[in-house]
Amino acid sequence: MRDYNVAVVGATGAVGSETVRMLDMRNFPIRSIKLLASGRSAGKTMPFRGRDVVIEELKETSFEGVEIAFFGAGSGVSKQFAAHAVKAGALIIDKTSAFRMLADVPLVIPEINGTEIARHKGIVSSPNCVAVVLTMAIYPILKRYPIKRLVVSSYQATSGAGAKAARELLNQTKAFLAGEPLPREVFKHQIAFNLFSHDSPIYDNGYNDEENKVIEETRKILSLPELPIAVTCVRVPIVRAHSVSINYESDRPVDLDEVRALLGAANGVKVVDDRVNNHFPMPIECSEKDEVLVGRLRTDLSNPNGIELFASGDQLLKGAALNAVQIAEYAVGNGIIKG
Numbered sequence: 604m605r606d607y608n609v610a611v612v613g614a615t616g617a618v619g620s621e622t623v624r625m626l627d628m629r630n631f632p633i634r635s636i637k638l639l640a641s642g643r644s645a646g647k648t649m650p651f652r653g654r655d656v657v658i659e660e661l662k663e664t665s666f667e668g669v670e671i672a673f674f675g676a677g678s679g680v681s682k683q684f685a686a687h688a689v690k691a692g693a694l695i696i697d698k699t700s701a702f703r704m705l706a707d708v709p710l711v712i713p714e715i716n717g718t719e720i721a722r723h724k725g726i727v728s729s730p731n732c733v734a735v736v737l738t739m740a741i742y743p744i745l746k747r748y749p750i751k752r753l754v755v756s757s758y759q760a761t762s763g764a765g766a767k768a769a770r771e772l773l774n775q776t777k778a779f780l781a782g783e784p785l786p787r788e789v790f791k792h793q794i795a796f797n798l799f800s801h802d803s804p805i806y807d808n809g810y811n812d813e814e815n816k817v818i819e820e821t822r823k824i825l826s827l828p829e830l831p832i833a834v835t836c837v838r839v840p841i842v843r844a845h846s847v848s849i850n851y852e853s854d855r856p857v858d859l860d861e862v863r864a865l866l867g868a869a870n871g872v873k874v875v876d877d878r879v880n881n882h883f884p885m886p887i888e889c890s891e892k893d894e895v896l897v898g899r900l901r902t903d904l905s906n907p908n909g910i911e912l913f914a915s916g917d918q919l920l921k922g923a924a925l926n927a928v929q930i931a932e933y934a935v936g937n938g939i940i941k942g
């Protein structure tokens with residue numbers, strides 16, 4: 604296998620810095636790496652494989668010679684610059700919402716629909732981080748238990764809103780404990796010792812932007828365009844890793860032992876379901892881990908065809924950086940990027 608010229612757009616951010624770390628940790632075959640961010644970061648350095656790489660300001664001309672470009676600097680930046688990277692011949696792996704719902708852009712979780720990558724026209728999108736945790740948790744049981752309806756609630760970490768938002772929780776917590784006024788830069792509402800409905804705009808249908816993304820993207824990833832889904836997205840005072848509570852309605856009675864076995868055999872999923880010790884998925888136990896934890900398995904007492912599940916996953920890794928690097932690995936390993 605040969606080495607590739609890679610660029611990371613938004614390299615200084617929450618997702619971008621994890622993408623750089625994943626490329627290193629997973630020994631992605633790299634000939635050269637370009638770290639791109641805003642003018643604010645230009646000239647600073649980030650370590651990569653034993654040397655300091657100078658961060659460059661993102662420009663239209665940044666992609667000459669680049670073969671794989673990871674975008675994670677916001678959807679506006681992706682919309683403005685991805686076309687230049689495609690024109691330069693790079694495969695774009697985009698972690699923003701910019702292109703996810705376009706018909707000719709595959710929306711990919713390699714464990715679920717990796718084969719979609721082959722139909723790319725220059726851009727492959729990595730899904731919304733809640734949609735990733737949710738679909739990873741239910742995909743293993745889908746074939747055996749056809750799905751009729753999903754009801755989902757999320758418990759989302761502050762780092763899901765970026766590096767500054769993650770720091771805001773820590774700074775507010777310190778200020779709260781010191782009896783000082785709480786610093787407020789990113790979130791409208793206090794996040795320390797509080798929670799609130801997701802901090803994204805509300806659409807005419809009453810659902811916020813995040814909830815609409817979860818609905819639309821889940822349908823696209825699972826190729827179930829009509830799937831009925833109800834979602835409530837909530838921001839909670841946790842720095843890292845999103846959780847979801849899932850009510851999964853099938854068309855037949857559910858055998859919990861079989862569900863547990865299907866989940867246990869799935870790639871990228873780990874069952875944490877210990878009733879005796881009251882030990883179920885928790886954000887702290889999946890932080891900086893690859894697997895999505897799934898458990899709290901119960902038959903829905905109000906519906907014999909229903910299962911209740913709870914899942915936690917590191918939204919910076921499987922929800923973004925790891926998933927993106929896995930897309931690149933799939934593309935390289937399956938000859939989708941020319942060797």
Ligand SMILES: NC(=O)c1ccc[n+]([C@@H]2O[C@H](COP(=O)([O-])OP(=O)(O)OC[C@H]3O[C@@H](n4cnc5c(N)ncnc54)[C@H](OP(=O)(O)O)[C@@H]3O)[C@@H](O)[C@H]2O)c1
Nearest residue numbers: 613615616617618640641644675676677699763765766923
């Ligand atoms: N956080 C998550 O859990 C998560 C999960 C999935 C997807 N995403 C998506 O990933 C994207 C990045 O999120 P994040 O959480 O990593 O945000 P973040 O921590 O705020 O990082 C933003 C990055 O974008 C760079 N940037 C901002 N404006 C730029 C510009 N005009 N030109 C070039 N670079 C620019 C920043 O560079 P400077 O440091 O120079 O400002 C920084 O590197 C978003 O679209 C987000 O929705 C995030």
